Amino acid sequence: MSTPGDYSAVRKDIASLLHQPGYDDGSAGPVLVRLAWHSSGTYDYETDTGGSNGAGMRYEAEGGDPANAGLQHARVFLEPVKAKHTWITYADLWTLGGIVAIQEMGGPEIEWKGGRTDYVDDSKLPPRGRLPDGAQGADHIRFIFYRMGFSDPMIVCLSGAHTLGRCHSDRSGFHGAWVNNPTRFSNTYFRLMLTRNWKEKVLDNGVRQFVYYDEDAEEELMMLPTDMALLSDPSFRPWVELYAKDKERFFADFAKVFSKLVELGIERDEAGKVTNADNFRGGYHS
Ligand code: DDH
Numbered sequence: 001m002s003t004p005g006d007y008s009a010v011r012k013d014i015a016s017l018l019h020q021p022g023y024d025d026g027s028a029g030p031v032l033v034r035l036a037w038h039s040s041g042t043y044d045y046e047t048d049t050g051g052s053n054g055a056g057m058r059y060e061a062e063g064g065d066p067a068n069a070g071l072q073h074a075r076v077f078l079e080p081v082k083a084k085h086t087w088i089t090y091a092d093l094w095t096l097g098g099i100v101a102i103q104e105m106g107g108p109e110i111e112w113k114g115g116r117t118d119y120v121d122d123s124k125l126p127p128r129g130r131l132p133d134g135a136q137g138a139d140h141i142r143f144i145f146y147r148m149g150f151s152d153p154m155i156v157c158l159s160g161a162h163t164l165g166r167c168h169s170d171r172s173g174f175h176g177a178w179v180n181n182p183t184r185f186s187n188t189y190f191r192l193m194l195t196r197n198w199k200e201k202v203l204d205n206g207v208r209q210f211v212y213y214d215e216d217a218e219e220e221l222m223m224l225p226t227d228m229a230l231l232s233d234p235s236f237r238p239w240v241e242l243y244a245k246d247k248e249r250f251f252a253d254f255a256k257v258f259s260k261l262v263e264l265g266i267e268r269d270e271a272g273k274v275t276n277a278d279n280f281r282g283g284y285h286s
Pocket of ligand 1: 030031033034037070132133134135141158159161162164165166167168169171172173174224226258
């Protein structure tokens with residue numbers, strides 16, 4: 001147990017659980033980043049529903065969304081941290097987990113503030129279908145991300161998170177990692193996207209993705225159809241080119257936009273205190 005509000009103690013414990021020799025590429029980091037993103041990425045500005053407040057993934061309606069398949073691993077990784085620091089909300093823990101993981105994997109420091117609530121009002125739960133479908137194209141990507149309030153450059157920047165982790169046939173149906181070293185945060189995703197000869201491949205399960213065989217690593221790397229859409233779309237592509245050649249710029253922009261992502265639906269006063277935790281979803285006081 002730590003003092004309530006001692007987020008640095010929580011950060012330390014998250015950092016020390018990232019090394020997981022028996023899991024994927026030896027790190028819990030990438031799946032923690034995806035948990036932070038999927039917690040937040042259901043937000044809809046128009047109806048003020050979804051987002052990380054409420055930690056709705058604890059319940060079947062959101063947790064059982066096929067788009068969230070596999071994220072139970074991330075939640076299980078974080079359970080000992082919750083057990084030790086019982087005062088932290090799941091909504092805060094799941095977003096902070098991604099932030100700490102990115103930094104520990106060599107990425108930028110990202111501003112993060114606590115105060116999210118775990119209270120859930122069913123009427124404010126996001127419907128399924130709010131998260132992107134990798135089989136689709138640029139129109140779909142815009143539909144999903146404009147709903148959260150992101151612009152084209154921000155969409156490309158956020159997509160750079162695919163330098164981390166991998167696709168799992170038993171989760172999304174897609175297969176493989178985007179880069180050779182998927183536990184190191186970098187701009188490699190953009191560089192490979194631009195410079196390699198990606199070929200369409202239909203997997204045994206009928207899922208279509210793009211692949212490139214890396215001779216040095218003796219590994220087949222992959223891109224989703226949505227990743228390739230960033231390359232073919234005239235408004236997205238210049239940002240792929242910029243981030244491929246300017247790693248510093250990518251890191252700086254990513255820090256800003258990821259911080260915006262985990263704040264979706266959270267209202268704060270000037271001191272940073274969350275103002276919609278008490279009345280969020282029906283007048284709950286913790
Ligand atoms: Fe993603 N992502 N993502 N993604 N994502 C997958 C894995 C990871 C899409 C589809 C998939 C973002 C945007 C998109 C991460 C972070 C982020 C997988 C594979 C699919 C499919 C899941 C599996 O089989 O385990 C699509 C489509 C989009 C889009 O349209 C833009 C964003 C914005 C982020 C972010 O973090 C900001 C990470 C990390 C992973 C690796 C997870 C893992 O377990 O490893």
